[in-house]
Amino acid sequence: MSNTPQKLYYCNDSVLLEKEGPRYRIPAFSEAPLWLEAHQIIHTLGMYEGVAIDVVEVTGPTELPHPYTWLALRPALEALYPRSFNLLARAHQVLSWDKNHRYCGRCGAETKVNGKSFERQCASCQLLFYPRISPSIIVLIRKDDKILLARKADFPRNVYGLIAGFVEAGETLEETVHREVYEEVGLRVKNLQYFDSQPWPFPDSLMIAFTADYAGGEIELRDGELEAAAWYKADNLPGLPGSSISIARKLIDNFAADKSNGYRP
Ligand SMILES: [Zn+2]
Incomplete structure (x- = not known):
């Protein structure tokens, strides 16, 4: 070989x-x-x-x-x-990473690949640069036999997705879930469970997927990011993200396939 x-x-x-x-x-x-x-x-x-x-x-x-x-x-x-x-x-x-870190963000000098695979180092101040990875959460929220789906104004017509957002500095993943859900739809959630993760290189996200249960509040579109949000039964879902490669679709399909949700294909 x-x-x-x-x-x-x-x-x-x-x-x-x-x-x-x-x-x-x-x-x-x-x-x-x-x-x-x-x-x-x-x-x-x-x-x-x-x-x-x-x-x-x-x-x-x-x-x-x-x-x-x-x-x-x-x-x-x-x-x-x-x-x-x-x-x-x-x-x-x-x-x-290679294109975006040719020059040091601190002193402006050129950087060089440092012998190791994914490390560029400033030739002057020695600052190191690695491929950027931006963690983001995505969450499927259950309420009885329904899930929360929401759409942004720029989604294709009648396409709905899940609540998602970037992790902020100093936050745990769980805190991000609670904050994003409250900021976007005014709800409280409980029973967070890790589901799966997926690199999402547009340009550098790492999606960390959770399921959660509704814990309180009324749907209220609070931060202007969303155009609509509502509860949907598995056998009455609206249009979903067209691409089967997204972890959003995997979360929703997994919910719909779970017979304990009352879904009968
Ligand atoms: Zn430098």
């Missing part, structure tokens, strides 16, 4: 994929094919599922020979879900 890392090629934030019928896959290149342009920046991504991976940034060409294509992050994540989702999320965040 070769120890040569497998290459993941990127051009202008799009990843090189191979079309295989109606599906896509990551082509297994260990050497650059001749048709990729020579100017390349290589980032060692480390091991992924037992395989060493390098991310290689190339400058072109924009048009690729069949069956290869460049795909932007969102469609690429959807095309490769669930396999390779976390790999692409990681690659994308490493590329962003």
Whole structure:
């Protein structure tokens, strides 16, 4: 077996994929094919599922020979879900880190990769820069056999989602859940339970998902972020986030599939 890392090629934030019928896959290149342009920046991504991976940034060409294509992050994540989702999320965040921390935020001097994989260091004041990861909570709130769904004004028509928000400095995840729920819909919740987590590289979130039970209050749209919020039974859900790759959809589907909620498909 070769120890040569497998290459993941990127051009202008799009990843090189191979079309295989109606599906896509990551082509297994260990050497650059001749048709990729020579100017390349290589980032060692480390091991992924037992395989060493390098991310290689190339400058072109924009048009690729069949069956290869460049795909932007969102469609690429959807095309490769669930396999390779976390790999692409990681690659994308490493590329962003490398682009966004070329100069020190404290003294303005240039930074250099510090020998370790994901550490850039200021050449002057030694400050360190790592890929930014922004934790965010998302919560499914149950009340009897219903869940709370809400929509922002910029959601597609009739599409509803869950309460979510970024963790603020100095907060625990549980405090974020209580604060966001109260700020957005004026409710109190109890029985918080961790559900699952998911990297969400738009641009650098880590979604931490909870379920909770209603504990009090009336729905009140308090901070102007939401346009509507209401309780819905599992067999009478409105439009949901279209993409099955989001953890919001996984939370809602999990609730709807739970027969103890009275849902009868
Ligand atoms: Zn500095």
